[in-house]
Amino acid sequence: MPQLSLPSRKKNIVGVLEEANAPPPSFDPKVAAELLEKGQVETPELGRLAKLAPFGPVAIRLLRLFDRQDLEIRDVVSMVASEAAVTSELLALVNSPLFGVQGTITEIRRAVAFLGIDRTRALAVTLAMRSLLEGAPKTPILRRIWKHSVGAAVIAELLAPAFGISNDVANTAGILHDLGRIGLLTAYPEPYAALAVHTHESDEAILAAERKEFGMDHCQAGQFLSEAWRFPRVLQEVAARHLESPSGLDVLSLVQTSCRLASGLGLSAVVHEEQEGVPETIENHVPPAIRMRVAEMMRASDRQIFDRIESLDF
Numbered sequence: 001m002p003q004l005s006l007p008s009r010k011k012n013i014v015g016v017l018e019e020a021n022a023p024p025p026s027f028d029p030k031v032a033a034e035l036l037e038k039g040q041v042e043t044p045e046l047g048r049l050a051k052l053a054p055f056g057p058v059a060i061r062l063l064r065l066f067d068r069q070d071l072e073i074r075d076v077v078s079m080v081a082s083e084a085a086v087t088s089e090l091l092a093l094v095n096s097p098l099f100g101v102q103g104t105i106t107e108i109r110r111a112v113a114f115l116g117i118d119r120t121r122a123l124a125v126t127l128a129m130r131s132l133l134e135g136a137p138k139t140p141i142l143r144r145i146w147k148h149s150v151g152a153a154v155i156a157e158l159l160a161p162a163f164g165i166s167n168d169v170a171n172t173a174g175i176l177h178d179l180g181r182i183g184l185l186t187a188y189p190e191p192y193a194a195l196a197v198h199t200h201e202s203d204e205a206i207l208a209a210e211r212k213e214f215g216m217d218h219c220q221a222g223q224f225l226s227e228a229w230r231f232p233r234v235l236q237e238v239a240a241r242h243l244e245s246p247s248g249l250d251v252l253s254l255v256q257t258s259c260r261l262a263s264g265l266g267l268s269a270v271v272h273e274e275q276e277g278v279p280e281t282i283e284n285h286v287p288p289a290i291r292m293r294v295a296e297m298m299r300a301s302d303r304q305i306f307d308r309i310e311s312l313d314f
Contacts (some may be wrong), residue, residue, distance in 0.1 A: 048187035049214075049221055055229050056128030058083045062121040063172075063231055076117050077109045080124065089127050090120070098308070118168035126153070126175050126312060129182065136186045141193040145185060147309050148269035149178045151262035154308045156254055158301050162290045163254040170254055176235055177242040177255045180222025181269055184214055200272040203243050219243060246285050257285055261298065265305065 061079050065071050080086055087108050094111045095104055105111050112120050129149065136142050153174030160170035185192045191213055200206045207217040216224075222239030231239075238255045246253035263269075264278040276284065278298055286294045 049183055049216070049224070052132070052183055052187055052225070055225075056083070056086065056124070056131060058086045059121075059124045059128035060229055060231075062124055063229075063235065071117055073109075073112055073117060076120055077112050080112065080120065081108050085131075086124060086127060090123060093123055093127075116168075118166065122168040122171040122175070125172050126150075129175055129179070130312070132182055132186055136189045137193075139189075139193055141196045142185065144267075145178065145181060145196070145269045148259075148262055148267045149175055149182070150309045150312050151265065151267040151305060152177055152255065152258045154305050155261050155298075156258040158297055158305070159254060159258060159294055162293050162297065163249045163251075165251055165254055169251060170258075173235060173238045173251050173255050174258050176226070176231070177238050177259055178218065178222070178269060179225055179239045180220065181218035183221050183225050184210065184216075184218050188214060196270045200270065202272050202274045206270050206272060207243070246287075249287065249290070257281070257294075260285055265302065267309075 058079050091111055095101055153171045156170040156174030157167045160167045195209055210217040219240050226236040226239040234251050237252050242255055242259050246256040260281045261278055263275055264281045282295050
């Protein structure tokens with residue numbers, strides 16, 4: 001199987017590859033990430049996923065500093081200001097009704113100071129995720145998948161105090177959880193839309209259909225992309241394992257819960273027959289110690305959830 005050298009990442013993840021005429025026959029995320037790291041790629045294994053435009057460089061730099069406690073506002077301002085499109089979109093967001101700013105903020109330094117480092121990072125990641133979808137046709141399926149991602153992020157932020165997680169870490173992890181699905185939709189817009197329009201029997205049936213069609217499911221795709229872009233380990237786990245059952249009070253469990261709750265609110269990315277409603281999800285998947293608190297949070301905030309989704313829609 002031929003191997004190609006890795007050109008500049010400014011063009012795309014692995015440079016310009018030969019067009020794949022058929023979906024890849026098999027996929028191993030760790031092998032894929034190792035090939036990418038070595039500057040080589042096996043086209044039949046990665047398929048069109050390897051041709052995605054890279055995640056926003058500002059967002060990647062901010063994510064790689066995810067656990068840094070000594071990051072200063074001037075450093076974040078410098079990163080954001082290095083990319084005009086991010087600067088423009090961030091200023092538009094901070095001046096939107098979402099934040100209720102008095103007057104108008106026109107300088108990125110003031111915007112970052114107003115938002116704070118963590119909120120700026122979360123918004124930059126949201127904008128980077130949204131930009132990934134620019135290459136996909138603007139269809140109801142695309143908007144449905146995007147609304148699921150935003151819904152899970154908003155719910156994760158809402159429930160973060162109950163799980164002992166900071167709000168902006170929760171939001172960032174939530175918006176990234178369906179990275180692989182967004183990657184597959186962007187790489188294979190028509191085939192993935194055809195798969196997503198159907199109601200499937202279960203999550204497992206959806207994953208099986210993805211593997212049959214694309215040689216990988218969206219959890220494997222998320223693992224590859226997050227490893228390739230060197231996201232922090234916890235975010236790699238979120239992209240790869242968000243469909244597993246929650247098992248604690250950590251970031252991964254928070255996102256797993258939020259993903260299920262978003263679907264329970266009618267915000268499924270892909271519909272399946274075993275979908276639980278919000279009360280069933282809370283009863284079956286939220287730890288007993290915080291179950292009542294989560295139920296109260298969800299009852300009090302459904303309008304807030306949908307308002308936030310609309311504010312970040314296309």
